[in-house]
Amino acid sequence: MKMVDVGAKAKTERVAVARGRLRMSSQALTAIRERTVEKGDVLAAARVAAIMGAKKTPDLVPLCHPISLSGVEVDLSVGSVGVDIKVTVKTVERTGVEMEALTAVSAAALTVYDMLKSTDRGMVIEAVQLEHKSGGRSGVWTRADQAQAKLKSRRKT
Numbered sequence: 001m002k003m004v005d006v007g008a009k010a011k012t013e014r015v016a017v018a019r020g021r022l023r024m025s026s027q028a029l030t031a032i033r034e035r036t037v038e039k040g041d042v043l044a045a046a047r048v049a050a051i052m053g054a055k056k057t058p059d060l061v062p063l064c065h066p067i068s069l070s071g072v073e074v075d076l077s078v079g080s081v082g083v084d085i086k087v088t089v090k091t092v093e094r095t096g097v098e099m100e101a102l103t104a105v106s107a108a109a110l111t112v113y114d115m116l117k118s119t120d121r122g123m124v125i126e127a128v129q130l131e132h133k134s135g136g137r138s139g140v141w142t143r144a145d146q147a148q149a150k151l152k153s154r155r156k157t
Contacts, residue, residue, distance in 0.1 A: 001063065004063075004065075011093055012135045013092050013135050014095075014133070015132070015134045016089050016097040016100065017130070017132040018086070018098070018101035018104065018105045018128065018131060020085045020127055021082055021125075021126050021127050022112050023124040024083070025122070025123075039114075040115075042112055043083075045112075046074075046085070046111045050105065053108070054087070054100040056103075057103040065095050069100065070090045075087075085108045086131075087108070088101070096136055101130065110125070131143045
């Protein structure tokens with residue numbers, strides 16, 4: 001194992017967007033909406049956890065480079081089946097921020113779970129995935145573009 005040497009790479013603006021979901025009971029959703037969770041504001045705590053998770057990623061992922069983050073934006077929405085999480089992480093660095101975005105989503109989901117586990121132990125953290133990344137040598141990658149490319153290739157066969 002080794003940490004990849006990125007010293008010769010140029011610093012460029014890099015962005016990563018990740019998403020995830022925490023599926024839960026209607027009782028847990030009601031507790032979030034009505035702000036009756038004993039521990040406090042679930043969404044506020046999840047926002048802070050996401051930002052902290054992004055900042056602490058190299059402490060959790062062994063071969064991840066410590067990098068300076070220029071921004072972390074956290075969007076949380078309470079839907080009909082759970083909480084949807086979207087995190088956008090930005091930097092100007094020699095390596096990307098995909099791991100920071102994914103870690104941030106995971107930290108937010110785990111925080112929601114922790115705050116609601118007394119109401120619903122059956123919650124499910126799901127669909128934690130990278131949606132978009134830009135910057136660096138590999139350029140832009142978007143999940144939606146990948147899905148469309150697969151559809152086109154299936155139609156040709």
